[in-house]
Amino acid sequence: MNEYTVIGAEPAGIIAVVRILQALLNTTPNVMAAKKLAKKVCWIDPQFKVGAFGQEWRHVPGNTTASKYRAVYDDIFAILNVYGITSPDLSSFALYSEDREYPSLLETAAEPLRWMTAALQSLVTPMIGQAIEILGAINDFQIHLASGEIFHAKKCILALGGRAKGLPHADKTKIIPLEIALDRARLKTFMAKQSRESHSAVLVQGSSHSAALAVWNLLACGISVKQIMNKPYQYYAMQENSNGRVCSVNENTGLKGAVAQFTRALEAKTVYPHQWSYDILSPDQPVDYSPYDYIISAIGLEPVDSLSIQGVNSARLYYDHHTARTEIPGVFAIGVGYPLAAEDGSKNVGISKFWPDMGKVISYWR
Numbered sequence: 001m002n003e004y005t006v007i008g009a010e011p012a013g014i015i016a017v018v019r020i021l022q023a024l025l026n027t028t029p030n031v032m033a034a035k036k037l038a039k040k041v042c043w044i045d046p047q048f049k050v051g052a053f054g055q056e057w058r059h060v061p062g063n064t065t066a067s068k069y070r071a072v073y074d075d076i077f078a079i080l081n082v083y084g085i086t087s088p089d090l091s092s093f094a095l096y097s098e099d100r101e102y103p104s105l106l107e108t109a110a111e112p113l114r115w116m117t118a119a120l121q122s123l124v125t126p127m128i129g130q131a132i133e134i135l136g137a138i139n140d141f142q143i144h145l146a147s148g149e150i151f152h153a154k155k156c157i158l159a160l161g162g163r164a165k166g167l168p169h170a171d172k173t174k175i176i177p178l179e180i181a182l183d184r185a186r187l188k189t190f191m192a193k194q195s196r197e198s199h200s201a202v203l204v205q206g207s208s209h210s211a212a213l214a215v216w217n218l219l220a221c222g223i224s225v226k227q228i229m230n231k232p233y234q235y236y237a238m239q240e241n242s243n244g245r246v247c248s249v250n251e252n253t254g255l256k257g258a259v260a261q262f263t264r265a266l267e268a269k270t271v272y273p274h275q276w277s278y279d280i281l282s283p284d285q286p287v288d289y290s291p292y293d294y295i296i297s298a299i300g301l302e303p304v305d306s307l308s309i310q311g312v313n314s315a316r317l318y319y320d321h322h323t324a325r326t327e328i329p330g331v332f333a334i335g336v337g338y339p340l341a342a343e344d345g346s347k348n349v350g351i352s353k354f355w356p357d358m359g360k361v362i363s364y365w366r
């Protein structure tokens with residue numbers, strides 16, 4: 001029987017496996033014992049290619065600084081060292097050799113994650129496949145794969161990822177998928193292939209980092225944009241508070257890096273002064289989608305619906321934003337589909353948040 005099954009090998013899944021390995025070091029008498037128990041961690045993913053972070057999103061400019069990624073990765077390399085895995089030559093990774101505050105693309109941060117994925121696979125029991133159903137209960141869950149194989153585990157950690165929230169009142173045939181809108185080269189090709197000519201601006205709904213990036217990509221492709229937001233753009237900043245302490249403002253919701261720089265110029269009308277316009281509508285105000293030929297939904301992510309757990313679809317699974325516990329004892333949910341809450345009530349997403357958050361919630365997984 002496996003102690004844990006971790007489903008998903010994206011950044012949250014990778015971090016979950018590392019936190020479990022770290023906990024084993026703290027609770028077993030020596031490394032040999034920890035290594036033996038590590039084999040009782042089953043790790044399932046169809047590809048082991050760092051999920052969307054390492055694939056669909058890899059050409060996206062992110063909002064995490066290189067030093068924040070490096071701080072997390074250095075901790076992970078140190079834990080792997082204890083398990084006898086020698087760190088790679090860090091200078092071979094652009095993340096360590098480039099001198100940029102924000103890596104230009106997520107691909108830069110994905111490179112070391114690919115190396116870690118392979119190293120972790122050698123320590124635990126990896127299984128290439130798609131989990132479709134979890135039956136049973138805590139201490140004897142049965143995890144069914146699409147291939148027909150069944151695994152048993154005492155506890156399950158779901159790191160399934162997320163998908164763009166839909167716009168229920170918009171015509172689905174007009175929607176440009178978010179993963180295309182966020183990749184400029186793919187967007188250009190996609191628009192060039194459309195048989196329908198667009199007679200209107202493209203509608204972008206949302207005011208997140210993804211929305212701002214989609215707007216930037218459209219404008220750079222020569223396409224006018226109408227944006228619908230429920231609040232104005234917010235920017236991340238470091239500010240001194242009344243006690244003289246410097247702290248971050250809009251840590252999770254604010255724009256950062258290259259996207260923030262572009263959006264500030266857009267708002268100041270120093271770039272594309274005639275090709276971008278926006279309206280701010282409260283979330284309960286209906287949007288009239290009919291004038292638009294193409295629509296992009298960038299209003300956030302929701303959990304994927306790839307798995308049934310005791311009959312509950314993964315997209316509708318209740319989870320606690322502070323502990324990662326779900327409505328099913330022994331099943332925990334993490335990552336971009338099930339983000340934990342930050343102190344200000346916003347959602348903690350991204351590698352530099354997953355690492356400390358999972359360090360806190362792992363105590364509930366025992």
Ligand SMILES: Cc1cc2nc3c(=O)[nH]c(=O)nc-3n(C[C@H](O)[C@H](O)[C@H](O)COP(=O)(O)OP(=O)(O)OC[C@H]3O[C@@H](n4cnc5c(N)ncnc54)[C@H](O)[C@@H]3O)c2cc1C
Pocket residue numbers: 007008009010011012044045046047048049050051052053054057060061062063064106129130131132159160161162163182209210213304306307335336337349350351352
């Ligand atoms: C515009 C943009 C900017 C971003 N900037 C940053 C940033 O600055 N810093 C940062 O850290 N992150 C950033 N991200 C990444 C993002 O926030 C997530 O952290 C990251 O993509 C991982 O979450 P995901 O939803 O993409 O999961 P995914 O990468 O989709 O991973 C989910 C994994 O689970 C697997 N899976 C799903 N269902 C099953 C199943 N039933 N059985 C087996 N396996 C399954 C999938 O195959 C996949 O491998 C950014 C993303 C975007 C879009």
